[in-house]
Amino acid sequence: xxxxxxxxxxxxxxxxxxxxxxxxxxxxxxxxxxxxxxxxxxxxxxxxxxxxxxxxxxxxxxxxxxxxxxxxxxxxxxxxxxxxxxxxxxxxxxxxxxxxxxxxxxxxxxxxxxxxxxxxxxxxxxxxxxxxxxxxxxxxxxxxxxxxxxxxxxxxxxxxxxxxxxxxxxxxxxxxxxxxxxxxxxxxxxxxxxxxxxxxxxxxxxxxxxxxxxxxxxxxxxxxxxxxxxxxxxxxxxxxxxxxxxxxxxxxxxxxxxxxxxxxxxxxxxxxxxxxxxxxxxxxxxxxxxxxxxxxxxxxxxx
Numbered sequence: 001x002x003x004x005x006x007x008x009x010x011x012x013x014x015x016x017x018x019x020x021x022x023x024x025x026x027x028x029x030x031x032x033x034x035x036x037x038x039x040x041x042x043x044x045x046x047x048x049x050x051x052x053x054x055x056x057x058x059x060x061x062x063x064x065x066x067x068x069x070x071x072x073x074x075x076x077x078x079x080x081x082x083x084x085x086x087x088x089x090x091x092x093x094x095x096x097x098x099x100x101x102x103x104x105x106x107x108x109x110x111x112x113x114x115x116x117x118x119x120x121x122x123x124x125x126x127x128x129x130x131x132x133x134x135x136x137x138x139x140x141x142x143x144x145x146x147x148x149x150x151x152x153x154x155x156x157x158x159x160x161x162x163x164x165x166x167x168x169x170x171x172x173x174x175x176x177x178x179x180x181x182x183x184x185x186x187x188x189x190x191x192x193x194x195x196x197x198x199x200x201x202x203x204x205x206x207x208x209x210x211x212x213x214x215x216x217x218x219x220x221x222x223x224x225x226x227x228x229x230x231x232x233x234x235x236x237x238x239x240x241x242x243x244x245x246x247x248x249x250x251x252x253x254x255x256x257x258x259x260x261x262x263x264x265x266x267x268x269x270x271x272x273x274x275x276x277x278x279x280x281x282x283x284x285x286x287x288x289x290x291x292x293x294x295x296x297x298x299x300x301x302x303x
Contacts, residue, residue, distance in 0.1 A: 032272050033104040036170070039265045040098035042294045043177075046262055047091035049301040050187055054084040057191045064198055067207070079134055083187070086131045093126035097173065104166070123169070136180040143172045164277040171274070174266035181259055188255040196248045203240055206230060210240040251300070258297035265289040 058080045061072040100119035127143040202208045210232060211225030218224060227236075268289050 028276055029104070032269070032276050033101045035272070036101035036104075036269055037098050039262075039269055039291065040094050040101055042291045042298070043173075043262060043266070044091045044094035044098060045298045045302070046258065046294055047087050047094060049298045050184055051084050051087040051091065052301055053187055053191045054080055054087065057187075057194065058084075060191070060194045060198060064194070067198065068201055082131070083134055086133045089126070089130055093123065093130060094173075096123040096126045097169070099123075100166075120165075127169070127172075133180055133183055135186075136183045143169075143176060167270075167273045167277040170266075170270045174263075174270040177263055177266050181263055184259050185256065189252055192248045192252050196244055199244045200241060203237060203244070206232070208240065210236050213239055213243065254293070254297045254300060257293040261289060261291060261293040265291055265294075 058077060061077065061080075064070045065072050096119065100123050103119045130143055199208070203210070206229045209225075209229060211227055213236060214225045
């Protein structure tokens with residue numbers, strides 16, 4: 001009788017231990033999914049902001065024609081449209097990843113497998129439709145294969161199997177970002193450089209009112225500048241040129257920080273997804289990379 005009780009107690013202890021381990025794994029899976037949701041959401045906004053820059057670049061080309069009589073190349077304009085479309089599709093795919101990660105957090109609930117399956121299918125379709133970004137290495141074959149693997153375990157409730165199916169997708173998206181990152185940086189620098197060139201030309205031709213630079217002195221008294229353009233002091237023009245340069249340099253630096261942070265976050269998530277898929281747990285749960293720089297730059301562009 002005593003041996004039977006000891007055996008029963010041992011069995012109950014093993015059940016409790018198994019549940020504890022399962023709970024630990026579940027917590028790790030939710031931690032990865034939560035971090036992935038946040039990072040993918042910011043990645044979507046990052047691509048949307050880049051697409052906005054490309055659209056603004058096209059507008060600057062037309063403005064340059066109107067103000068400086070510089071003809072724009074229709075082929076270049078068509079390529080800008082292709083780049084904008086490619087970036088917007090990446091934004092859509094990143095949002096699909098965020099939706100999948102959010103569904104993954106509740107994988108054990110009754111409706112979760114269906115939600116995960118639908119989200120996985122949407123992401124797989126989005127990845128398969130991603131066009132190559134002009135001037136970048138073609139990452140689409142890797143993304144298409146990752147999308148196929150993703151759908152294989154879409155109906156599973158098993159967290160580790162889902163992590164294994166998400167691992168190649170996360171790795172492929174991280175790899176694509178790193179491969180295309182020089183293009184992203186070039187998009188930002190080219191846009192800022194073109195804007196600076198047009199702004200300086202307009203300033204040199206007395207087509208810009210730099211009176212706003214006097215606002216810090218006049219605002220406390222609710223006054224506004226009214227200097228005729230032809231009477232603007234040379235010193236104020238020099239100040240305006242400094243502003244054009246310094247603000248442009250600051251914007252380029254802000255994007256550089258954002259793209260670096262986004263790349264680091266994707267690499268970190270790829271590593272954590274691999275750990276969860278391989279070991280069923282993560283040594284660390286805290287997000288080692290802050291996305292503040294990404295969010296600040298996105299706000300600057302989309303405001």
